[in-house]
Amino acid sequence: MADSTMSQTASVSPGAPEISRLRLPLHWLGVTPFFIFALLFLILPTVGLIAGAFKNAAGEYTLDNIIALSQPKLAAAYWVSIQISFVSAVLGALIGLAMAVAVVRGGLPPWLRSATLTFSGVASNFAGVPLAFSFIATLGRLGVATILLRDIFGINIYSLGFSIFSFWGLILTYLYFQIPLMIVIITPAVDGLKKEWGEAAATLGATNWQYWRMVVIPVLWPSFLGTTVLLFANAFGAVATAYALTGPSLNIVPIQLFAQIRGDVLYNPNLGYALAFGMIVITGLANLFYILFQRRAERWLK
């Protein structure tokens, strides 16, 4: 399709009676503002940070900042961040897939499907400070669910070691936007499972379990993996939810970086750039895998 469009552009000369010598640069004029904008406000600031990560205070090139990322506090921040992102991505992906399959394939009333998708669109964008407030009101020390569990079921989750400000509390909160994001992205893939495949499998005498193991899971697998890494990147870059929930105390990379930008708490601006560079590397890798998996997944969605 792209080829035919291109040859069309080449052969058809649109109505303007300009001389072709003049039109060639004018062609590019149309996209110049966009490219200048992207260069100034997206690419150069990022490249500048990356370059800064490889320089010392005097401006000489060095790997010291990258090596300094391995100091215990920063390494721990990366590790906790990766764990939180990983667990929330995997759980979000599994639960989101289960819900998508339930709504699309489970024989539920059709209106539930559109209601679920609409709600997912809202909830996947409902991250940040207000989400943290909601979970504090629900599962905080005086939260509604905490009190109900204590007074009705006699379970005091806080004496059992749970806290909304802890690792699992954060994951429970992140799931509120991770699961809906999974539902929004994976539903088209679940829709792509053709009814005929199930019928064909049944005709060949497959059990339900065999149908799932040999048809559904292999077809959905690339979409599933791809979306999971996307959820990972999504959680990894999230600042506001974690900051509003736990304050500056939690040792994860985005919050460390936030504190560094606010007040140079590492006492080395270039180390701050290295911290940011590390984030770009991780989210960049995640997105690269997303694109690779997505490309594989598209084979079945035609």
Place this chain on the structure above:
Amino acid sequence: MKQGNRFWAWLVFGVGTTYFVLPLVATFEFSLRKRRGEYSFDAYRSVFGDPNFQATFTYSVVVAVFTILLGVLLVVPTAYWIRLRLPHLRPVVEFITLLPLVIPAIVIVFGYIRMFGSNSALPFLATARGADALLVIGYAVLALPYMYRAVDTGLRTIDVRTLTEAAQILGAGWTIIIARIILPNVLIAVLSGAFLSFAIVIGEFTMASLLNRPAFGPYLQNIGANSAYEPSALALISFAITWGCMSLIQILSRFAPRSANRPN
């Protein structure tokens, strides 16, 4: 087999729904508890009566409107031009529009602070107006993936080439073609992108806070640290705003043309 499937589907759906509805109900209940011993809307009254709420919310709405204007001005001509004349550049432009999903917002704003400080060639951060402008620009970058997607999908449903040629034959210049032919034809797509941008921008915290702007996001965070019941009220207000934006997009999508009558 079929019956078993349905049971599991309902179970999964029920558990999921509980997880998603419970925090909303709990937040609502919590927000009504400000007056001791009885339910009241005191928390909402105190929120809406707070001059800081009015100021920061108005500020964020204005910033959102400028963000949308900047986004439309940037994306509509570009997406149109790419479709019409430079289709081979499409992968490049698509890649650039997806970058804000790859580079976390906190990194982008960190880059701004480093690059546009008071002593730089483009000292945006030297003045409050400049910092406001930089916030609008940063938000336009954050919204870029959504805006571009929306507009490009809209353009796919119209025959850009024929419309352009017809307009040119009638003697229209580029500004008129884009403003009076293309924009009205993709207006619904543009509005979808606009509402999504609004939902993203209105309570955004990271950029606004690090650029020291008096926006709604940092205000929310500040309230959360200092009071008990107002945060719940604010959380529900924010949820309602997000919900409103998404509903408007859904309603608009019903009016969008479905058929792609483009020749290629």
